[in-house]
Amino acid sequence: EALAQPRVFVHRDYHARNxxxxxxxxPGIIDFQDALCGPVGYDLVSLLKDxxxxxxxxxVESWVRGYRARLLAGGGPAGASEAQFLRWFDLIGxxxxIKVLGIFCRxxxxxxxxxxxxxxPRTLAYVRDACARYAELEPFGRLLEERVAAELPRANARVAAAGAAGGAGGAASGARP
Structure with a gap:
């Protein structure tokens, strides 16, 4: 689906903190060193599913529809239908x-x-929600539930134990980069 989307300028890290x-x-926009041409919905999902x-x-759906209407009015690439554009938005999300979850874990x-x-949890919830909305993502959704969500309690306990022991993730290293 990402390859089917029209290509536009993409900031790639377009969210509230930037x-x-x-x-x-x-608004002033920072952290744009990774900008490139990418799927039309990428920056929109970065902002609206921050x-x-x-x-x-x-x-969110109302904002997506409004964004698409402005794209159409300006002659931009907006897909064949509102439903297609929303699908592009969800799937590129x-x-x-998934990429962001990996970065946060790393x-x-x-x-x-x-x-x-x-x-x-918020970022994973976005993925789980999309998996529930699209039949072709149901197997991936099941995998997430069985392999990721099922492990969260143990992972949270390890994080808490490491923090209490002053290890990785402790108070000294809790600041955002």
Whole structure:
């Protein structure tokens, strides 16, 4: 599905923490060194299904429809239908959020940075929600439930024990990078 989406400029890390209030009309945008051409829905899902802020699904869908309408009005690539665009949005979200889950876990396991662990449940919930919405993702959803969600209590206990012992993820390494 990602390859089927029209290609546009993509920031790749377009979320609330990379937007700054500035005196000019538009927000200041930082952390754009990884920008490239990518799927039309990528930055939209990064912003509306932000790993740090959760919005109600109805509001997100409304914003997606509004974004698509503006794309159409400006002659931009918006897919054959609203349903197709929303599907693109959801499916590229699965890809993005799986990538982010891996990054957050790496920051904990390799670098001892626990600051992003609190964002794992929200990010995983986005993936689980998309898997429940699309029949072709049901097998992946089952795999997540059996292999990932089932292990969360044990993983949380290990994180808590390491923090109590002053190991990886302890108070000294809990700051965000």
């Amino acid at each position: 937007l700054m209030v500035v005196s000019e009309r538009n 790993c740090y802020i959760a919005w109600p699904r109805a509001r 699965v890809q993005r959020h 920051l904990w396991y390799r670098d001892g940075k626990a600051g992003y662990l609190a964002d794992l």
